[in-house]
Amino acid sequence: MPLPTHAAKYTATPEWTDMFGVFEEDGINDFGVAMSATESTYANQRVLAADPLVKDGIGEEAMVTVTLPYIDSARAGVKRLGAIVSQYGTCESNGILFADQSEAWYMETGSGHYWVAQRIPDDSYAVVANQMAIQEIDFNNSEDFMWHPDIERFVTQNHLNPNRTGFNFRQIFGTQNAMDSVYNLPRVWYGQKCFNPHREQAVSSSEMPFINQAEQLLSLTDARLFLGSHYQQTVYDPLGDGSQADKKRFRPVSLAATQESHILQLRPFNNPAISGLHWLAMGVTAQSVFVPFYAGIEDTPAAYKLGTKTYQPESAYWVYKQAGVLVDAHYKEFGPLLHETQQTLTRDFDELVLQTDQAGQTLSGDELTHLLTNESRRAAEMGLKAYKTLTAKLITQATALSPLSYHQDLNL
Incomplete structure (x- = not known):
């Protein structure tokens, strides 16, 4: 695709080989905008039948490279990548993070061309595994939500909404299957357990909320501990004292196959x-x-x-x-x-x-x-x-x- 003539300086973490593309995992540009594009997700077959993935569409190996140098805010990042997905299509479903000193946004591509994004409130957090996470979309609130301009018509025309009212993106575009129960939902459960320890939830509940307020203010330390976690202090810890079946039951956050993990921190300095x-x-x-x-x-x-x-x-x-x-x-x-x-x-x-x-x-x-x-x-x-x-x-x-x-x- 043609790229703008002028690009901002940025730092990023690329893949160790360019065999599959540059694969810049994350980065921060000269305007102080942070972006992370490493979250693979899955769309259901009903949606993909109506709007299949595009073989030569954009994938996460190129998202940072063609977006981060050309944006001056988190909101602009969603708009640019959304326009790219709408025009060229995407070869996979993804979750993408954007942040600046004023806002944090989480964006999800749900099929070949359709996408949504939600602003994470300043006093809140979100834990996302490899599945669609965003729930109800408020189409009357453009301050906190963004979306493909034709997504409502697409869903209605193809009879994709399983609910009588509302527009729950996770339920319309996402999956609810056995893999989610062992691979994805337990990680979300553990993250919310870390940040809201007094909340009672089933380990594989598909109704866990996307947006949450932590019981205490979160810090860099909390992010470090969670990204390195493996169900500590539960029977599901592979290094713990649970049964052999429990210790291997769920996919942990920190995995032996992990190549890198990153935290993008934006502090209140002018430069x-x-x-x-x-x-x-x-x-x-x-x-x-x-x-x-x-x-x-x-x-x-x-x-x-x-x-x-x-x-x-x-x-x-x-x-x-x-x-x-x-x-x-x-x-x-x-x-x-x-x-x-x-x-x-x-x-x-x-x-x-x-x-x-x-x-x-x-x-x-x-x-x-x-x-x-x-x-x-x-x-x-x-x-x-x-x-x-x-x-x-x-x-x-x-x-x-x-x-x-x-x-x-x-x-x-």
Whole structure:
């Protein structure tokens, strides 16, 4: 597709290979707009029969690339991507996040061309798994909702609404099947359990609300803990004391196949270069740590440029992945070492950010760019060094846990 002539600077997290497209997972642009496009969802067969997916339509591998450089607000992001989906179609169903310092929006594509978006209220949160999440659309409220201009006619003409009244996007376009019950809904349940611990809900309820107000104000710490969670303090924790059936019953939030996890944080500073932070955890989130990268950087550390399909000892991904693999073999013995490293680094990263924020308030232009780049690089190097040290300890201690160990006279 033709792209606008002028593009804003932006930072993004691409896939390790461009074999399937650039696949920029998330990013923050020079206007301070954040975007994340990693949420694959599923549409039901009734909808897809009426509006099939478009083989050469846009997919998540290109959404950030063709949207983020050309928008100056979260609302503008929804409008631009919505127009692209309406015109060119999409090859898959997706959930996409947009945010700026004033608003946060969640957008869902529900078929080949039709989409909706809802503004997340300032005092609320949403937990979304790999399924349609948005519920009732208020077509009289364009401040908090956006939609394909022809979506009402499309649904009515094709008799897609299962309800007599209202327009519940999740029920019209989404799925309610066995996969949702074990793969998606339990993760939403656990997130809402974390943020609203006194609410009673069934683990696989399909009626859990999209928009919620947490019992307490949420922080960066809450986001970190949830993205690294695996049903802790429930019988469904794969590392817990439940039955073998329960421990393998539901798909956890943090999964062994995870390549990266990110948090996009927008703080109330005037300059987007310093207000925006990418917190990036490489590998399995539960076994990794979120490293801060400022939106205004001009380069990334060499270890973050090494993408390989097989183990590469200098690659940031494989440094974190290696430590996790070693912990996996002896979780009860090595878990405390891992948690100690994570806690120490998280505290050090938070301190580094506070100091960098303070130093950066008096800088601008190249001086600010250099500061943010250098401090982001320093944070990355701190994390890599700590995890290499952890790996050395794990390998050393693992020797004593070998099934070929034998207690004998040390002199023999």
